[in-house]
Amino acid sequence: MDLPIDVVRSRRRKRTIAAYVADGRVRVMLPDGLPADQEAKLVKEMAAKAIRRFTSTQVDLAARAGSLAHRYDLPSPESIEWSDRQLTRWGSCSTDSRRIRISRRLATMPRWVLDWVIIHELAHLVFANHGPGFQALVARYELGERAEGYLIAKAEERTKP
Structure with missing residues (x-):
């Protein structure tokens, strides 16, 4: 979500x-008076955080998961x-408690990327591993390969200096 940014x-x-x-x-x-490079970095970080908070309130994960x-x-x-603590995973599923957590970065x-992660985690409610049965369930989502590529690219962006 790209929104115009006002700096005050x-x-x-x-x-x-x-x-x-x-x-x-x-x-x-x-x-007022921050060095330009520090200000630019802070504006970028804070804008992203504000957008994540705002966007996450716009998606009802329970309804979305139910629909999918x-x-x-x-x-x-x-x-x-939503989880603010998941920094290295896009989602996680506890098969015992049947609880799913989705990284707020997806907000x-x-x-269609969020949907793929939800479907991936829902499939873990059937198969705890990533074996052939799991892969067959996840493959039902027509944009799965595209979403996976998108997430790989996003993960690589985070590792660049």
Whole structure:
């Protein structure tokens, strides 16, 4: 999701930085007088964080998982929720408790990518491993290969200096 960014510099603001989405724009508020390179980095980070928070509130994961489970004949989870703690995985599934966690980083990605990760985790409710049966279930999603490529590219972006 690309939104225009408004940067508001304040002489009264000394240490705190804040960002939020309103009226289709990201507003980043920060102290006046920061070095340009530091400001640019902070604006980018805070805008991304604000967009993630905003976008994640726009997707009802439980409803989405239920819809995908029905459409692809997969079981529904006990619960599914966003996770801010998943930094190296896109999603995780506990087969015992039937709970799924989805990395909040997916909130800003295209819906078809999020759908693929949800389907992947729903398939783990049937098969705990990535064997042939699991692969057959996941392959039902027509955009799966494209979504997987998208996520590989995103992961590589994160590892670049």
